[in-house]
Amino acid sequence: MNHIPAKTALVVSAHSADFVWRAGGAIALHAAQGYNVHIVCLSFGERGESAKLWRKGAEMTESKVKAARREEAQAAADILGATIEFFDIGDYPMRADKETLFRLADVFRRVQPEFVLSHSLKDPYNYDHPLAVHLAQEARIIAQAEGYKPGEKIVGAPPVYSFEPHQPEQCDWKPDVLLDITEVWDKKYAAIQCMAGQEHLWEYYTRVALQRGVQAKRNIGITAKKDIIYGEGYQSIFPRVTENLG
Amino acid sequence: MNHIPAKTALVVSAHSADFVWRAGGAIALHAAQGYNVHIVCLSFGERGESAKLWRKGAEMTESKVKAARREEAQAAADILGATIEFFDIGDYPMRADKETLFRLADVFRRVQPEFVLSHSLKDPYNYDHPLAVHLAQEARIIAQAEGYKPGEKIVGAPPVYSFEPHQPEQCDWKPDVLLDITEVWDKKYAAIQCMAGQEHLWEYYTRVALQRGVQAKRNIGITAKKDIIYGEGYQSIFPRVTENLG
Amino acid sequence: MNHIPAKTALVVSAHSADFVWRAGGAIALHAAQGYNVHIVCLSFGERGESAKLWRKGAEMTESKVKAARREEAQAAADILGATIEFFDIGDYPMRADKETLFRLADVFRRVQPEFVLSHSLKDPYNYDHPLAVHLAQEARIIAQAEGYKPGEKIVGAPPVYSFEPHQPEQCDWKPDVLLDITEVWDKKYAAIQCMAGQEHLWEYYTRVALQRGVQAKRNIGITAKKDIIYGEGYQSIFPRVTENLG
Amino acid sequence: MNHIPAKTALVVSAHSADFVWRAGGAIALHAAQGYNVHIVCLSFGERGESAKLWRKGAEMTESKVKAARREEAQAAADILGATIEFFDIGDYPMRADKETLFRLADVFRRVQPEFVLSHSLKDPYNYDHPLAVHLAQEARIIAQAEGYKPGEKIVGAPPVYSFEPHQPEQCDWKPDVLLDITEVWDKKYAAIQCMAGQEHLWEYYTRVALQRGVQAKRNIGITAKKDIIYGEGYQSIFPRVTENLG
């Protein structure tokens, strides 16, 4: 009996919650479609995106913050149906050396993703985000090279999508894909609620999903007409190859 | 017995040969997939794109040029498997009044296209091309309006794609879709050969197709790996709505 | 006793509801600050933005639609504290001849606005919107010319701002101003509710205001820290002249 | 004895003084090199760029303004060594019908220019300027078409350059050519002084020339090192074809 291996996807997240706000719908949706979705969290967002924990005062330490954020991220990944690993390379500022690059290239080789999700190419509010997507892109290129660990199976040219940054226009981010996440919204919102320290963002990203849902409905043809409520926007970095324009 | 109506597509071409060079593959491919593809030729390219005919000298007249170009375009459409109509609004310069706009809006209502193909938004070498795509876009908007000919069936929001201009970088045209037209290349090349007066372009657009084919192969993932030889590039004007990023 | 004339502002709206969704906060806010704000509605949006009315069926006529939309727009302007006039030049498609241009230039001369609000420069979903802002800009230029109706008081160079389109990224609209409209939100929402036929947009634009409010809080310095809940985004077309960068 | 006809150039100026401020150096320089340079002034700038004349009060009329501006422009052209003609199509707003387009296309055919100078593609301060360059570009395209007045000698594809607008960055104008006009600066400044009504611009454009001169010196290699004092900036609309990159 033949076994067809599941399709896979890779998400590269700068901080421990980014993949939830920005790509939680895509993760849950593709997991529901049978994809093995794997998430790499480059850092826990311990310095820059854990304000509420730090405000607890002097007893708080970086390792406590990291542990708390790891737990939340793991719980969110579980809800979304994805696996997750943590590179723990630090944030604010994030820096990536060659070792980290090769580590991520090795993930690409292991996962052999059908598509990749990461941050926007530009974000004047957050320098870790562009670094993450650039790292993901360069790792993808390394993983394509026959001369890197010769003999290993190289990767193809999976499409890469930038998920939505916090202030999209200021990041020159322009979605060319609107993903209908209506059927998995409950999972995304459950994952969002794992982020106990960032409650102020729960409703913000609910509204983002509603707006993208309305916009999705405004961009479909007659035969596609259906009930979309929640959406996520993505910007393609590469052209897509297809046999149908409909 | 139920009848599922065929899906449809609409191509808006400024001159009588544009749809062949730039979208012949997409037309043949979707026709082969069962789409009813309809082409609107706004002009015959009688003034600006019929140099060889005019060089025949004094006996040549505009109506003779038009007749010749119409015949070629009809033959090409036949080969590609599409229907075609001619608005005959003149070229070099092309101008469109409200009547032409409504005429095209009515075509949108009649055809109810799943997708639309037209020119690039900018072309410093050819002012008729941007006019054609702007006309197509505005006609699409009119056809969406409940208050235009109230009671008629309005159109949805079909995606619009710009096909490839002659000098793509100078037109700020950047393909985000690469269409694999390998299986219909013979039809496209047969249609190209209908354009007797523009033989200098036959090999030019063959090379375009080969280059886009190579590029398509460079933009696909592992599971999609297949033999692409000929391609056509398209630039989306609107975001696409989807449930899958793979 | 000296009388200092009130400052003034001018809003140029393509359709009868645009000024409400997109600039209702700015209008109410400046009215509350003592500005005389004047709105020009170029059309009633009778064809393209009155779907609910048209769906009432055969008894509906264009003049009934116009009357209904005029009433709503007038009510909204009253709530916001602005004056309004209707050019009634038609929509879908909107076209403006020289007469309309001069009519609007005359409004500029009469109002002598401190600033001008209108649409985004680009909108692939709506061709009337860019036309409106281009008309506004050209009318402003005519009104600055000494040789147009020589002897009349010309206008200065008031800043022009593009208000937010429905799908901001698709319109290449990038806000460089975030206006705090928290204190007048109740008025804006009351004006929004005048638009009986477009109830689906009420919550959409409430969410827009909440998102812009959150973003505004993310873009202020220490001393400016205050409670912003609702915002409106604007894109400046001209550089602003100032004596303070703080 | 063979006669080699002089090379030619064409300048399309929206108003009667534009060619002086923006391209006076190029005109004088190429005239000095033996080119026949021909200027088309589409209008006299009678409404929008003749403020000082209009401020003379009620005795001033449009025909007096035009006559004064014509005289100045003719004097400037004489100094620069160019021929000039006036289309007198009006300004503020400028509008061009098909007849004007064909009239300009006929100038292209008659002049057979080696290169063309006109305005920037965008100018939010002045809508006549972009109209002029668009008209020039479309006329060039018409003049290239074999089917326009068949039998006449068509034009080639002469490069088109946008000269410098008043506020370059606001017009998204970016010079890719810096022309050394040092040796003809005296002529340009003499031509500038013909514009009696716009004395406030004399020193403005002198400073522009000095800045472009300094910038030119900053963009030359070792062997080209020479004494440049005055410059003019141009933006190419088309790629240049060459056999040398040095």
Next chain:
Amino acid sequence: MNHIPAKTALVVSAHSADFVWRAGGAIALHAAQGYNVHIVCLSFGERGESAKLWRKGAEMTESKVKAARREEAQAAADILGATIEFFDIGDYPMRADKETLFRLADVFRRVQPEFVLSHSLKDPYNYDHPLAVHLAQEARIIAQAEGYKPGEKIVGAPPVYSFEPHQPEQCDWKPDVLLDITEVWDKKYAAIQCMAGQEHLWEYYTRVALQRGVQAKRNIGITAKKDIIYGEGYQSIFPRVTENLG
């Protein structure tokens, strides 16, 4: 008796003279308005912007050059009314490690600036300039993070402005703010004259100030009409938050 602390501003300058040419007016103006303006000079410009000193020949050393440039910069800062410190991280090429980043983040925390001035994001003529503004931006982000030196007072989100590079269009720098520096021009010019080794730039930047002054006058409304002679241009990196558009 209550003491209201002075507002503050921070200027990050790659080389020792950049803040003078590019932001001297803003510094003097805000100092005159009561701001405490603090300048960080990342380097002395000892290698790349001290040509005249180096041309003195073999007796010149890097430490002599640095001392001379420091003295000039200190004198200029004194005239402008600002404090200054020197990071001395080297130039041509400038490189910044994490230690430098944290050092600058600590300055942000100490100064708590209302606004920040630095270089343009791009400069093909000078790679130290973009590095400086990127360093400033990342330091600002670090200084905002609760997890960086927890317990310290974090900074808000002060606006950041790019001052004018030497060849503005080539740097894709587009001013959206024109600052009227007429009343402090004498101070700016006095500070400029401290730069003994770069006399060729004195008149260049005087002309820049005059051009920006003229442009400022072209961008103001009726009630703002006033006598502006000298200006400085700035490009905002973030949207401004305001309650008034007039």
Next chain:
Amino acid sequence: MNHIPAKTALVVSAHSADFVWRAGGAIALHAAQGYNVHIVCLSFGERGESAKLWRKGAEMTESKVKAARREEAQAAADILGATIEFFDIGDYPMRADKETLFRLADVFRRVQPEFVLSHSLKDPYNYDHPLAVHLAQEARIIAQAEGYKPGEKIVGAPPVYSFEPHQPEQCDWKPDVLLDITEVWDKKYAAIQCMAGQEHLWEYYTRVALQRGVQAKRNIGITAKKDIIYGEGYQSIFPRVTENLG
């Protein structure tokens, strides 16, 4: 007897074959015109662009791959008439430290190039390419600085051109120069054939040359009309300084 030194040019190539595909025509053409053209290969492309060699299996080693690629590159340079040196800094990923930067700056000083050729500023498919052009640009800046190795002859400001990347539109590369390489095409094609391991690219880049040749013919004026068959496209990074626009 006076000796006029030959003009020189510098090519900075990330991998050992880039200069052939992308600039082989320019190299051969200028060599034929008497230029001394010098090529710096930063790496051999041993990891990322030597797939065919690696596929030979386990006996292949990095040093064997390098030796093979060096030989090919040397042979190609010989055919084109250029000198070549290899920095051997590694590829996939390429990284450049200060030592490499200074080494390249020293090449600039030694060569004193009239112009410089390197990669496009952006390339999402290949991160070594942008690194190479950025390194070239920064080295050029260092070589211009009087304070770098004081006393040495500094370089001027030679123009820098980006040659054509593999997928031009995806790299936002837009040619503004089309170089006629017809007369040296045989040399370029002979050099191309040295790249034994990349035979799939031979016809790809032949087609590129043919397309650029056709486009060149479409961008020339009457008097320049001549027979161009093969071309290469270049994008200027700096404005060119000239005394003639024809």
